[in-house]
Amino acid sequence: MTIKADNLVWKIGSKTVVNGVSFTAEPGKMLGLLGPNGSGKTSLLRLIAGLKRPNSGRITLDQADLGSIGRRTIAQRVAFIEQHATTNSNLRVVDVVKLGRFPHRSMFSGWTHEDDRAVTEALERTGMTAKRHDAWQSLSGGEKQRTHVARALAQSPKELILDEPTNHLDVQHQISLLRLVSALPVTSIIALHDLNHAAMFCDNLIVMQEGKIVAAGSPQEVLTRDLLKSVFKVEAYVETSPHHARPHIHFAR
Incomplete structure (x- = not known):
């Protein structure tokens, strides 16, 4: 665990x-x-x-x-991406992602090949490599969230x-x-x-x-019609399929 x-x-x-x-x-x-x-x-x-x-x-x-x-x-x-994460608007994407390496570095240590590798892999995994030199304020909302995920991945979290x-x-x-x-x-x-x-x-x-x-x-155990009504106060039909374990919720009009 x-x-x-x-x-x-x-x-x-x-x-x-x-x-x-x-x-x-x-x-x-x-x-x-x-x-x-x-x-x-x-x-x-x-x-x-x-x-x-x-x-x-x-x-x-x-x-x-x-x-x-x-x-x-x-x-x-452990990496934590908060709901209202903020970033200095003067930074480039790669600089934001580099912030994720801070927990692994001492005050006097230089930037290492391991740091470079972690940042490069994080950018690649989140599809932000082509944007690495772009300014933060030029990004779309989705690109900003991907950059936050890349910064978290640069921490090499479990x-x-x-x-x-x-x-x-x-x-x-x-x-x-x-x-x-x-x-x-x-x-x-x-x-x-x-x-x-x-x-x-x-x-x-x-x-x-x-x-x-x-x-x-599991989703199929939890997302029942009764729970949706009692907790979320919505009327809904929960569709399940013998060929697909994950439920789909149809909300009443």
């Missing part, structure tokens, strides 16, 4: 935002995190990334307590955490980005809004409501 959460609780004042959450992320698989706005998805992702500490419970990374691991060590293997990375992208770039992430040889945990995209690309799903996990399992 890689990432495991055990009875996580996190509060803001007296308000419990993450309430008794437990799960295991399977190595090399894509775990989708679903739930209405305010259900605790972003807070849970920030706990997993080590950016917040739980009030109780624990997160382990290869059976080591995340709280006992140094921030730099975590950054060397785990990749993404908070609604397809927000504000057109459909073409949403599908392209999710196809890219699902093909990566890493363990990924991704928060999504689009239920059909979650069904298409995620190996397993967690559904949150009011800080708690209310369903977990």
Whole structure:
């Protein structure tokens, strides 16, 4: 296993935002995190990334307590792409991607062949090689997201955490980005809004409501008509096929 959460609780004042959450992320698989706005998805992702500490419970990374691991060590293997990631507009694409190498370098170390290799591979894998010298502000929304993914991949992570990375992208770039992430040889945990995209690309799903996990399992196990109505307040028909395990959701007009 890689990432495991055990009875996580996190509060803001007296308000419990993450309430008794437990799960295991399977190595090399894509775990989708679903739930209405305010259900605790972003807070849970920030706990997993080590950016917040739980009030109780624990997160382990290869059976080591995340709280006992140094921030730099975590950054060397866990990459986090936030929902509203920002970048200095004066940078070129390649400079943005190079930022991903910082956790692997000391204050006085020079740029190495290994750093170059990691950046080049990240650009190639995300389809941004031809744009490597382009200015950040000249990129489309989809290209900016791919650059953020490339920066994360330059960290050489074993785990990749993404908070609604397809927000504000057109459909073409949403599908392209999710196809890219699902093909990566890493363990990924991704928060999504689009239920059909979650069904298409995620190996397993967690559904949150009011800080708690209310369903977990494969897309076909989780995305039921009853759950869609009770959690997302929508009437829908869930289509399944004996020849294709992944469900497709048709929303009522």
